[in-house]
Amino acid sequence: MTAAERAPRASLFRFAAPQTFYPLAGRLAPWFAAAALVLTLAGMWLGFFVAPTDATQGEVYRVIFIHVPAAWMSMFIYLVMAFWSAVGLVMNTRLSFVMSQALAPTGAMFCFVALWTGALWGRPTWGAYWVWDARLTSQLLLLFLYLGFIALTRAIEDPRRADRAGAMIALVGAVNVPIIYFSVKWWNTLHQGASVSLTKAPSMASTMLAGMLVMAFAAWAYTLAVTLWRVRPMILERERHTEWVGAVLEAEGARAGGGR
Amino acid sequence: MLNTFVAVLRRDLLLAWRGRADVLVTLAFFVIVVCLFPFGVGAEPNQLRAIAPGVLWVAVLLSCLLSMHRLFAQDHADGTLEQLLLSSEPAVVWVGAKVLAFWLSTGLPVVVVAPGLALLLDLEQGALPVLVVSLLLGTPILALLGAVGAALTLGVRGGGMLLALLVLPLFVPVLIFGAGAVEAELSGTGAVAHLLLLGGGCAGALALAPWACAASLRISME
Numbered sequence: 242m243t244a245a246e247r248a249p250r251a252s253l254f255r256f257a258a259p260q261t262f263y264p265l266a267g268r269l270a271p272w273f274a275a276a277a278l279v280l281t282l283a284g285m286w287l288g289f290f291v292a293p294t295d296a297t298q299g300e301v302y303r304v305i306f307i308h309v310p311a312a313w314m315s316m317f318i319y320l321v322m323a324f325w326s327a328v329g330l331v332m333n334t335r336l337s338f339v340m341s342q343a344l345a346p347t348g349a350m351f352c353f354v355a356l357w358t359g360a361l362w363g364r365p366t367w368g369a370y371w372v373w374d375a376r377l378t379s380q381l382l383l384l385f386l387y388l389g390f391i392a393l394t395r396a397i398e399d400p401r402r403a404d405r406a407g408a409m410i411a412l413v414g415a416v417n418v419p420i421i422y423f424s425v426k427w428w429n430t431l432h433q434g435a436s437v438s439l440t441k442a443p444s445m446a447s448t449m450l451a452g453m454l455v456m457a458f459a460a461w462a463y464t465l466a467v468t469l470w471r472v473r474p475m476i477l478e479r480e481r482h483t484e485w486v487g488a489v490l491e492a493e494g495a496r497a498g499g500g501r
Numbered sequence: 502m503l504n505t506f507v508a509v510l511r512r513d514l515l516l517a518w519r520g521r522a523d524v525l526v527t528l529a530f531f532v533i534v535v536c537l538f539p540f541g542v543g544a545e546p547n548q549l550r551a552i553a554p555g556v557l558w559v560a561v562l563l564s565c566l567l568s569m570h571r572l573f574a575q576d577h578a579d580g581t582l583e584q585l586l587l588s589s590e591p592a593v594v595w596v597g598a599k600v601l602a603f604w605l606s607t608g609l610p611v612v613v614v615a616p617g618l619a620l621l622l623d624l625e626q627g628a629l630p631v632l633v634v635s636l637l638l639g640t641p642i643l644a645l646l647g648a649v650g651a652a653l654t655l656g657v658r659g660g661g662m663l664l665a666l667l668v669l670p671l672f673v674p675v676l677i678f679g680a681g682a683v684e685a686e687l688s689g690t691g692a693v694a695h696l697l698l699l700g701g702g703c704a705g706a707l708a709l710a711p712w713a714c715a716a717s718l719r720i721s722m723e
Contacts, residue, residue: 382670382673385666385669385670386670388666389663389666389667389670392663392666392667393653393654393657393663393667396654396657396658396659396660396663397657401723402720402721402723405720406653406717406720406721409649409653409713409716409717409720410649410650410653410667412713413646413649413671413713414670414671416709417670417671417674420674420702421670421671421673421674424673424674424677424678424698425673425674425677427677428677428681
């Protein structure tokens, strides 16, 4: 018995158990949330008050402080999602599936934010809310991939099947993402010339870059906080038949009762 | 192994032949979708000629999608699928046979009808062979990718719509290169590059999709 208790403790995989991850997530989430708040305020301040006005685009360019981190994050989250899906399918760890499902809504949200802010930026800059540019189009398709993943995992009642089916489609999507990206890019260059380019002026003021990076870190911290918070009730729901969940719920009920 | 493949292929083709009406419905859907476009965008021949490759390819995507959920649904309902999964034969083999039978009974008729519809839209006759070749290379990819989606959404409520949401984004590259091949031929740049890419995609899908589909069926049936 002692050996069985000690073995997972010594291993890196200790927190792969929902029972140990649940309190850890609860402890970490507020810190990431605080970091996200501080970084967002700092990034916004840098972006809106410190960074100089762009020579060619004027004030409109300031949308990049939200747009670029959101776009980065939306792509990165899909990779992380696919990674957890692969880990789940290969190693049969329940928590990996929970992680990938908790990440998906945030990824979809960032995808939408990137598209929306891009549209708001495009109107004054290009004169159109939407152009069928390769990057815009592949971002839109990424949003569809997220929505498909979320819809599939929500539509299947049995959590075990939902986990695996979602992981499968996440992996199929991850294989297809580069194919989609390059095909869209090629399609775009075939159809319309480089009339519109997303590439910014090569020289970027260092405060602009700093603001963008700080906002990117804020997006990371936000994602971690929200995901950890989303994971907790999902763990409780799935492990509701176990003793430790009963103990946790009892303790929380007692705390809520005592506070009143 | 080859015996399994041939047996499942023959069985599915026989079933498709007995249920010919389903195939005809798919074809009718394909024809009607294409015929709706002139009503929507106007019967101006130049305009129709310009949009013809895209319209034909989108109609092919939609009619493939429409019949896709049938791929495993019947076998799922009568328990055949469960027996097949329990059998000692490798799942990839009979999954491949089923997808091939599905393509022969649904994809191939659409490819055969497409040139006729292309004439309705006044597509240049010189581009017809390229259209047919692009469809011959592209529709197997649709069937293979769609099979993975169909396996994952097996017996799920709202399965048809869900299937569309899952696989349509994955179909985009096929659409781009398929319609692009015809347009490249029309513009005189030559369709070889597009067709080679489609062929590469077809080979890749052929190598990977049956495995993904077999794994998905196991996930859905356990």
